[in-house]
Structure formats: structure tokens, C-alpha cells
Amino acid sequence: MTLSKALVPSNSIVARAAMVLGGTAVLATASQISVPMFPVPMTLQTLAVLAIGMTFGSRLGLVTVAAWLAEAFAGLPVLANGGSTASFFGPTAGFLLGFLxxxxxxxxxxxxxxxxxxxxxxxxxxxxxxxxxxxxxxPAAVMGKTMPELVSGWMAPFLVGDAVKAVLAALLVSGGWSVLAKR
Structure with missing residues (x-):
């Protein structure tokens, strides 16, 4: 059982749709909290994606992140720095797919x-x-960047932040289970 099912046991389409919309709102908000970096800003997107997956499970988590990506593709300002449909064709498009x-x-x-x-x-x-x-x-395929360039410029600067966000997501979700167990 996932934490979301423990908290909201209803399997109704209305309850699940509300969870997906709530999840996309959390993702959109987390996307706007950022530290400017290149090639992408360091945001709380990864924290939100991890927490959604750890809370909702794979199916509802995938639906939520796919809905958020669909909102972005439709032009809604839900990605970091507002984003746009162009984000799906730029050098960071692979990260958007990676969220899935x-x-x-x-x-x-x-x-x-x-x-x-x-x-x-x-x-x-x-x-x-x-x-x-x-x-x-x-970006290796589209821009011809070498793996050492990508690792040093596109990955290494984010590793510590990503590790911290993984710990924070785990704290939030395991904490949620602890609170639920005390009820």
C-alpha cells in the first residue's frame, strides 16, 4: 500500500484526479523555487518528483508527472523559469523525459x-x-557534446543537491508513514 492510498483510501476517479492535480500544482510550485545554474537551474523539481513517486506509487506518479509535462507542453508556465513548449526540443529535453x-x-x-x-x-x-x-x-545526441563535458558541466554541479533532495524526499515520506502509524 502506498502512502497516498493509506491517507485517501478512495479509488474514485474524482479522488485520483484531485491527487493528480494537486501533484502537478506541487511540481509547478517546486519548479519555480530555483537557484540559477547552467544548463538548467537547480530547482526543487526533483524533490517533488521523488516525493510524488514515493507517495503515489508508480502508476499514479507517472500519470501525475505526465500530466505536469502535458501542462508544460500546452504552454502553461509550470517548468523552471516558466519554461515553454520549446523546452521539449531544447538541450534539456532529456531531463524532462528523465522525470518519468x-x-x-x-x-x-x-x-x-x-x-x-x-x-x-x-x-x-x-x-x-x-x-x-x-x-x-x-544533449550528447543533439548538440554533439562529449560525455566528459556533460558529466562535468551538466551533472557534477547538481549531484550534491540531488543527494540532499533524495534524503529530504525520504524524510518527508517516511515521516508521513511514522505519523500515520501513531494514529
């Missing part, structure tokens, strides 16, 4: 009942690393 991998990995852990701080942190770290697979592959 990230939420699927975090969600699979939730589906398997991982609730501990350590377990969720490890899953968050793995999911964070998985984000870089399409995130770096896309």
Missing part, C-alpha cells in the same frame, strides 16, 4: 512497500542517477 523514469523508480519502491528512511533514500539516489541517463544522452 525518476517517478517510476520511486513509485515502484512505494508499490513494493518500502517505507524506511534508509530504503527510501537509497531509492531516491538511484532514481536521481537514472534522471541523468536521458538527461545527458539527449
Amino acid at each position: 523514469m525518476m517517478v517510476a523508480i520511486a513509485g515502484a519502491a512505494a508499490d513494493r512497500g518500502i517505507k524506511s528512511m534508509i530504503g527510501l533514500t537509497l531509492v531516491g539516489l538511484v532514481a536521481s542517477v537514472a534522471l541523468y541517463v536521458p538527461g545527458l544522452a539527449y
Whole structure:
């Protein structure tokens, strides 16, 4: 059972749709909290994606992140620095696709009942690393960047922040389980 099902046991379409809309709102808000960096700002997007996956599970998590990406593709200002449809064709497009991998990995852990701080942190770290697979592959293919260039400029500056966000997501979700257990 996922944390979202424990908190909202209803399987109604209305309840699930509300959760997806709430999740996209959290993602949109987290996207606007940023520190300017190149090639992408360091935002709380990854924290939100991890928390959504760890809370909702893989299926609802994927639907939520896909809905957020659809909102962005439709031109809504839900990505970092507002973003736009052009973000799906620029050098950072691979990271947008990587968010789907990230939420699927975090969600699979939730589906398997991982609730501990350590377990969720490890899953968050793995999911964070998985984000870089399409995130770096896309600019390598489109811009002809070399892997050393991409690792040093597009990955290394974000690793510490991503590790901290993985720990924070694990703290939030394992804390949610702890509070629920005390009821």
C-alpha cells in the first residue's frame, strides 16, 4: 500500500484526479523555487518528483508527472523559469523525459512497500542517477557534446543537491508513514 492510498483510501476517479492535480500544482510550485545554474537551474523539481513517486506509487506518479509535462507542453508556465513548449526540443529535453523514469523508480519502491528512511533514500539516489541517463544522452545526441563535458558541466554541479533532495524526499515520506502509524 502506498502512502497516498493509506491517507485517501478512495479509488474514485474524482479522488485520483484531485491527487493528480494537486501533484502537478506541487511540481509547478517546486519548479519555480530555483537557484540559477547552467544548463538548467537547480530547482526543487526533483524533490517533488521523488516525493510524488514515493507517495503515489508508480502508476499514479507517472500519470501525475505526465500530466505536469502535458501542462508544460500546452504552454502553461509550470517548468523552471516558466519554461515553454520549446523546452521539449531544447538541450534539456532529456531531463524532462528523465522525470518519468525518476517517478517510476520511486513509485515502484512505494508499490513494493518500502517505507524506511534508509530504503527510501537509497531509492531516491538511484532514481536521481537514472534522471541523468536521458538527461545527458539527449544533449550528447543533439548538440554533439562529449560525455566528459556533460558529466562535468551538466551533472557534477547538481549531484550534491540531488543527494540532499533524495534524503529530504525520504524524510518527508517516511515521516508521513511514522505519523500515520501513531494514529
